[in-house]
Amino acid sequence: MRLHWQRPSSGRTTTSFQLLAACLLVATLAGCASPRNKAPVEDRQSTPARTAGSPVTPTEADKPPPPGIENAGKPGYYTVKPGDTLIRIGLESGQNWRDIARWNNIDNPNLIEVGQVVRVVPPGVDPAVAAARGVPPAKVESRPLDARAASAPASGAAAAASTPAPAPAPAPAPTPASGDDDINWAWPARGSVTAGFDESRNKGLSIAGKAGDPVLAAADGRVVYAGSGLRGYGNLVIVKHNSTYLTAYAHNQTLLVKEDQPVKRGQKIAEMGSSDADRVQLHFEIRKQGKPVDPAKLLPPR
Numbered sequence: 001m002r003l004h005w006q007r008p009s010s011g012r013t014t015t016s017f018q019l020l021a022a023c024l025l026v027a028t029l030a031g032c033a034s035p036r037n038k039a040p041v042e043d044r045q046s047t048p049a050r051t052a053g054s055p056v057t058p059t060e061a062d063k064p065p066p067p068g069i070e071n072a073g074k075p076g077y078y079t080v081k082p083g084d085t086l087i088r089i090g091l092e093s094g095q096n097w098r099d100i101a102r103w104n105n106i107d108n109p110n111l112i113e114v115g116q117v118v119r120v121v122p123p124g125v126d127p128a129v130a131a132a133r134g135v136p137p138a139k140v141e142s143r144p145l146d147a148r149a150a151s152a153p154a155s156g157a158a159a160a161a162s163t164p165a166p167a168p169a170p171a172p173a174p175t176p177a178s179g180d181d182d183i184n185w186a187w188p189a190r191g192s193v194t195a196g197f198d199e200s201r202n203k204g205l206s207i208a209g210k211a212g213d214p215v216l217a218a219a220d221g222r223v224v225y226a227g228s229g230l231r232g233y234g235n236l237v238i239v240k241h242n243s244t245y246l247t248a249y250a251h252n253q254t255l256l257v258k259e260d261q262p263v264k265r266g267q268k269i270a271e272m273g274s275s276d277a278d279r280v281q282l283h284f285e286i287r288k289q290g291k292p293v294d295p296a297k298l299l300p301p302r
Helices: 010-032 058-062 086-093 097-103 127-133 147-151 156-162
Strands: 077-079 117-119 193-195 205-208 214-216 221-227 235-240 245-255 268-272 281-288 291-293
Touching: 077 086, 086 097, 086 221, 097 117, 097 221, 221 245, 235 268
Parallel strands: none
Antiparallel strands: 077 117, 193 205, 205 281, 214 268, 221 235, 235 245, 245 268, 245 281, 281 291
16 A cells, blocks of 8 residues: 655644744743743832831931930939920929929920930039939038027037037937928818829829819919919919929819919919819829829828
């Protein structure tokens, strides 16, 4: 039997060639799209906000440090926190906010920044001593050893030298470190105490009353603040009694005194109200060198 080879038609040849070319093109495109040959992409989006731990941007690095940062952590200095005002700093440090502005050459009390370090003791006073003992230093009161020494006339240096040394006496009872502690306190309102002192939640006493009831100065002193610029206190009066103590009277309806006005113990300085509070009350604080203390331990028994 004889076999005959038949030449494929030109149409079939063309179709096979086109199919082969198409396969080669697809393979080439697939190779270009492979992740190994990915073209570089430039990210033109804006730089996101820096998070904690991320590198500092050049803009932040070039920003000048807050004023007074070299005194951060030193006694007698205060580092401004978010939400602070000079009024609050004065309350926390036991100082007149105007004095703090003057000591730090702050022309605009509304322009202080977080991280700024301000002096809260007078210039010329050792901050370490002030932090430990208050400003000014403790007063020394000289007292005679006994009644006979008080009544005996001076007899000259020779007589004094011949006087035998007295026998050692028992240690006297502890006395206040400063005359500033000798304050004749009075209750600032007649109502009952509805919330006692708690250093973490209630830095003073809450005293009940009716709107318009008198609010009285707890001791002689001078008004260092009268206004509503301290959030959470409403209409507030702050009285500085000496270099150690000040008192605060919050949530008033009406203020009857002005800054730098002297007041006397028992003087009416405000009328009770509910400003920045959910009910009529007086929030009363006593602060010793800026630290809240329990007023019930200093006020006289009722």
